[in-house]
Every structure is written in structure tokens, then in C-alpha cells.
Amino acid sequence: MNEMKILPPKGKADVVLDTDTWNEADDQYALSYLLKNSDALSTKAVYAAPFLNKKVETPKEGMEKSYDEIMRILDLNGRADLKTEVYRGSERYLENEKTPVDSAAARDLVRRAAGYTREDPLYVVAIGCITNIASALLLDPSIAERTVVVWLGGHAHHWSDTGEFNMAQDIAAARVVMNSGVRFVQLPCKGVVSEFRTTRYELEHWIGNKNPLCDHLLKGTYRKVESYASLDSAWSRVIWDVTAVAWLLNTDERFMFTRECEIRLPGYDRRYEERGNGKYMTYVYGINRDALMEDLFNKLTNK
Numbered sequence: 001m002n003e004m005k006i007l008p009p010k011g012k013a014d015v016v017l018d019t020d021t022w023n024e025a026d027d028q029y030a031l032s033y034l035l036k037n038s039d040a041l042s043t044k045a046v047y048a049a050p051f052l053n054k055k056v057e058t059p060k061e062g063m064e065k066s067y068d069e070i071m072r073i074l075d076l077n078g079r080a081d082l083k084t085e086v087y088r089g090s091e092r093y094l095e096n097e098k099t100p101v102d103s104a105a106a107r108d109l110v111r112r113a114a115g116y117t118r119e120d121p122l123y124v125v126a127i128g129c130i131t132n133i134a135s136a137l138l139l140d141p142s143i144a145e146r147t148v149v150v151w152l153g154g155h156a157h158h159w160s161d162t163g164e165f166n167m168a169q170d171i172a173a174a175r176v177v178m179n180s181g182v183r184f185v186q187l188p189c190k191g192v193v194s195e196f197r198t199t200r201y202e203l204e205h206w207i208g209n210k211n212p213l214c215d216h217l218l219k220g221t222y223r224k225v226e227s228y229a230s231l232d233s234a235w236s237r238v239i240w241d242v243t244a245v246a247w248l249l250n251t252d253e254r255f256m257f258t259r260e261c262e263i264r265l266p267g268y269d270r271r272y273e274e275r276g277n278g279k280y281m282t283y284v285y286g287i288n289r290d291a292l293m294e295d296l297f298n299k300l301t302n303k
Contacts, residue, residue: 005260020051020128022065030241036299047105049128060091094172100135109136113143127241134173144182156191206297257286
């Protein structure tokens with residue numbers, strides 16, 4: 001029996017964020033946006049996710065650097081009180097779909113989720129590879145009934161492949177989560193969230209010289225752009241991860257457009273499987289870019 005489309009929480013929601021914060025420039029925006037929406041979203045914990053690219057030599061190093069960056073962002077947001085609820089995540093990816101990677105983050109999610117119910121769930125927002133969440137589900141499959149997982153991962157279903165960074169790093173973990181029966185919301189990258197772009201002059205207008213947090217975000221964005229382009233060129237940058245947090249605030253679909261669809265698991269050949277797995281998810285298929293970007297900038301500058 002198909003479930004109805006998963007809707008954002010009606011009241012104040014308890015949230016944990018799983019983030020590879022040192023990987024890119026957008027996780028810092030997402031964590032800050034979550035913290036700036038404290039009237040609607042109560043941040044209970046932050047998990048450092050592993051990643052591997054040119055910035056680090058191992059997934060463990062990626063996770064550790066992300067842990068350190070989470071601490072910096074908490075300070076810049078005036079939320080040092082949350083530092084005791086930041087947990088180190090996996091030091092490696094899943095070896096298969098049955099064996100979890102033990103970590104403080106996975107164990108905290110298992111422990112924390114036990115205090116919630118299907119009617120009053122814990123919202124898990126994942127904006128990196130989903131190893132920590134998959135490991136928690138493998139450690140205790142019952143948490144699928146007590147959580148809603150919102151993941152920025154994979155590309156749109158009409159895209160030619162699933163080679164998106166978060167999904168491609170740990171396909172086994174993606175398959176575990178998407179096959180677990182947890183209520184699942186997918187925000188695909190290319191073809192959907194790729195609409196959420198900004199530019200140098202928009203950033204400078206909205207967040208330039210506003211506060212130390214905005215200065216940090218702006219400098220991080222510029223560093224990322226300078227790794228592949230000149231700041232004086234005609235560049236734009238997607239602030240990907242903000243959209244996953246924004247789904248929790250998506251009352252009346254003001255920030256994005258969604259539908260229910262059957263889950264098609266990502267294959268190890270970096271293609272979605274042709275047949276669905278008989279489980280259903282909420283799928284984001286469009287972004288109301290201007291409405292969300294304005295809300296993001298206003299929240300970052302405390303307007």
C-alpha cells in the first residue's frame with residue numbers, strides 16, 4: 001500500500017544534520033540556515049560525514065576537517081552550546097550493504113531516535129554521503145519507523161547517470177537507506193537543485209560586510225570558485241545543501257515542488273535501476289529559487 005506524500009512538519013521539528021562541512025562552500029550555508037530558523041527547527045545534533053576529494057587524502061581526514069568546520073560555524077552563529085552535540089562520523093565508506101561502520105554519529109542517531117515515534121519523528125537532514133545514516137539503520141533497523149530522512153543526493157531521474165558526489169562516494173549506503181523503509185525525501189542535484197544558483201554580485205549585495213558569519217561564508221564561496229575559475233569571470237555557484245534544510249520549511253510548497261514516486265535504487269553502474277523497489281518516497285522536482293534565496297539571505301543577515 002502506497003503512503004501519501006511526506007509533508008514538512010506542521011509544528012516545531014527536532015532535527016539532526018549530517019554534513020561534510022569542509023568539502024564544499026554550501027554546507028556552511030545550510031548549517032547556518034538551520035540554526036537561523038530556530039523558531040521552527042530545533043537542532044539536536046550535528047554529525048560530521050566523511051568525504052574524499054582533492055582537499056583531503058582519506059575519508060577520515062575529510063570527516064575530521066568537517067568536524068572542525070562545524071565547530072567554527074557554531075561559533076560564528078553564537079551557538080557554542082551545541083558543541084557537545086557534534087559527533088564524529090564514519091572514517092570509511094560501507095564495504096557492503098549489511099555491515100555498518102561504527103561511529104559516534106551512528107550510535108548517537110540510534111540512541112536519539114529511540115525517543116521518537118512515527119507520529120512525532122526525528123528529522124534527519126543529510127547533505128553529504130549517507131554513510132552515517134545507513135550505518136545507524138543497519139545497527140538498529142527499528143529507527144526507520146521513528147525518523148524521516150531528507151537527503152540531497154543523486155541526480156534527477158531524467159538525468160543520464162547517478163554520478164553525483166554524495167551518492168557516488170557510497171552507493172552501498174544510499175541503497176541501504178533507500179531500501180530500509182524509512183520515510184525518505186530525495187533532493188536530486190543536477191536537473192533539480194542545480195537551479196539554486198547565485199553570483200558574486202548578488203552575494204556581495206545581500207551578505208557582503210554584514211557580519212562575521214556572512215564574511216566567512218562569502219570567503220568560502222570565493223575560495224571554491226577560485227579553484228576552477230577567475231572571480232572576474234562570468235561565474236555562478238549552486239548553494240546546493242540549503243535546499244535540504246529548506247524542505248522542512250516548505251509549507252504550501254513555497255520553496256520547492258514535490259511529488260510521490262516509487263524508489264528506484266542507484267545501481268553500482270551509476271544508473272538508477274529500471275524497476276522500482278516497491279517503496280515510495282517524496283521526490284523534489286523543482287526549486288522556487290528566488291523565494292528560497294531571499295529567505296536565506298534575510299536569515300543570514302538577521303532581517
